[in-house]
Amino acid sequence: MQVQSQHLVIIPSVSVWKNENIISFDRKFYDGIVLYTKQWPGKISCIVSLSSSSNSDFGVINKTIDELPFKCIMIETNEKITVDHLAGASIVLASADADNQLYISALCMLCKVKCVYVIEYIPETRYQIAFLSSRNPIIILRRFIYIWQQEKKRISAFRISDGLQSNGTPAYYEYKKIKNNLLYFDTRVYKNNFIEDDDLQIRLNYLSKCQPLRLAFSGRLIRIKGADHLVKLALILKQRKILYNFTIYGAGELKDEMIKFIHSHQLEKNVFLQGPVDFYKQLIPDFKTKIDLFVCLHRQSDPSCTYLETLSCGVPIVGYINKAFSGLLSLADIGWGAEINDLNKIADTIEHLNEYRNQICEKSRNALEFAIPNDFETTFQNRINHLLSLLE
Numbered sequence: 001m002q003v004q005s006q007h008l009v010i011i012p013s014v015s016v017w018k019n020e021n022i023i024s025f026d027r028k029f030y031d032g033i034v035l036y037t038k039q040w041p042g043k044i045s046c047i048v049s050l051s052s053s054s055n056s057d058f059g060v061i062n063k064t065i066d067e068l069p070f071k072c073i074m075i076e077t078n079e080k081i082t083v084d085h086l087a088g089a090s091i092v093l094a095s096a097d098a099d100n101q102l103y104i105s106a107l108c109m110l111c112k113v114k115c116v117y118v119i120e121y122i123p124e125t126r127y128q129i130a131f132l133s134s135r136n137p138i139i140i141l142r143r144f145i146y147i148w149q150q151e152k153k154r155i156s157a158f159r160i161s162d163g164l165q166s167n168g169t170p171a172y173y174e175y176k177k178i179k180n181n182l183l184y185f186d187t188r189v190y191k192n193n194f195i196e197d198d199d200l201q202i203r204l205n206y207l208s209k210c211q212p213l214r215l216a217f218s219g220r221l222i223r224i225k226g227a228d229h230l231v232k233l234a235l236i237l238k239q240r241k242i243l244y245n246f247t248i249y250g251a252g253e254l255k256d257e258m259i260k261f262i263h264s265h266q267l268e269k270n271v272f273l274q275g276p277v278d279f280y281k282q283l284i285p286d287f288k289t290k291i292d293l294f295v296c297l298h299r300q301s302d303p304s305c306t307y308l309e310t311l312s313c314g315v316p317i318v319g320y321i322n323k324a325f326s327g328l329l330s331l332a333d334i335g336w337g338a339e340i341n342d343l344n345k346i347a348d349t350i351e352h353l354n355e356y357r358n359q360i361c362e363k364s365r366n367a368l369e370f371a372i373p374n375d376f377e378t379t380f381q382n383r384i385n386h387l388l389s390l391l392e
Contacts, residue, residue: 006042015051168303169327221252226297316363
């Protein structure tokens with residue numbers, strides 16, 4: 001088989017919205033597919049489900065069919081992928097985080113097509129999300145049983161697949177026995193988005209001026225991401241008379257609760273809710289110039305792209321040691337950890353770093369060094385090389 005004849009079919013977990021001839025894609029997903037079309041030696045097709053929910057105005061990109069650099073096959077929400085959908089495919093890249101795709105490897109076997117799954121969540125993360133999603137023990141138990149059943153199906157699907165691409169160390173180690181398992185770190189940061197050494201030094205010079213420590217968080221404002229603990233931490237720091245500014249980027253169901261907490265504890269001069277901002281136009285520039293330390297109080301062990309994106313700006317992380325963060329800390333000295341829900345230890349760490357700011361400087365450089373080989377382009381090329389190696 002010649003390299004140029006390879007046909008890659010991608011089946012993502014995210015859906016698209018369609019309005020007449022306009023298709024709305026998740027921006028991060030679309031950018032990834034476009035990069036595949038530039039680096040994959042052959043044809044690209046994408047099989048996507050049409051979303052029945054309302055379209056979001058934030059984080060999406062609108063395209064017509066004619067504008068797409070790949071073939072887009074749209075199916076209804078509950079429609080199953082068939083042999084016909086995979087006609088002419090050389091290899092399929094499917095999402096193992098989507099429970100409705102666990103039959104794809106068996107379908108590929110039937111079609112004599114290679115199949116590789118992408119996995120991010122581990123069972124622990126799924127149980128964590130289920131536990132925090134309800135206070136009804138019966139509902140939680142039912143969800144736990146469902147997760148257990150689906151995990152058995154997931155392992156079976158992996159065993160007959162041709163390979164696995166694991167986003168983050170938790171998934172990589174959880175499924176270490178699966179053949180052809182590739183470790184990668186998800187990120188949206190291109191080479192040209194990385195902080196330059198001179199700009200990093202300018203930001204680090206601020207730390208020697210005894211000005212307020214500049215903290216930040218970005219992400220969904222939900223409990224599993226520890227958003228409720230961000231404002232509680234802010235209060236502890238204020239009570240300890242630590243000079244700091246805490247900027248929180250993002251939106252979510254806890255926003256109103258957080259605003260109420262900020263007002264009731266007079267934290268308005270310290271904590272600033274920025275809401276969702278453009279990733280490339282504001283978030284990355286802000287992190288490169290205005291942030292000294294990222295506070296990550298994720299209770300779940302998912303390998304959020306937030307980690308690598310933060311490190312690419314030369315910003316070290318202080319956070320809860322979930323499996324994703326502990327996995328990163330085992331690979332590089334890029335931050336400080338505390339047990340999940342131990343807010344006082346997080347506050348102790350920040351208080352210590354406020355006094356010994358040279359330690360922030362040291363790990364800021366470590367952060368950038370670790371992120372450099374994991375930029376968006378290199379990560380995708382590594383993933384493509386992994387797929388091509390299975391076609392040799």
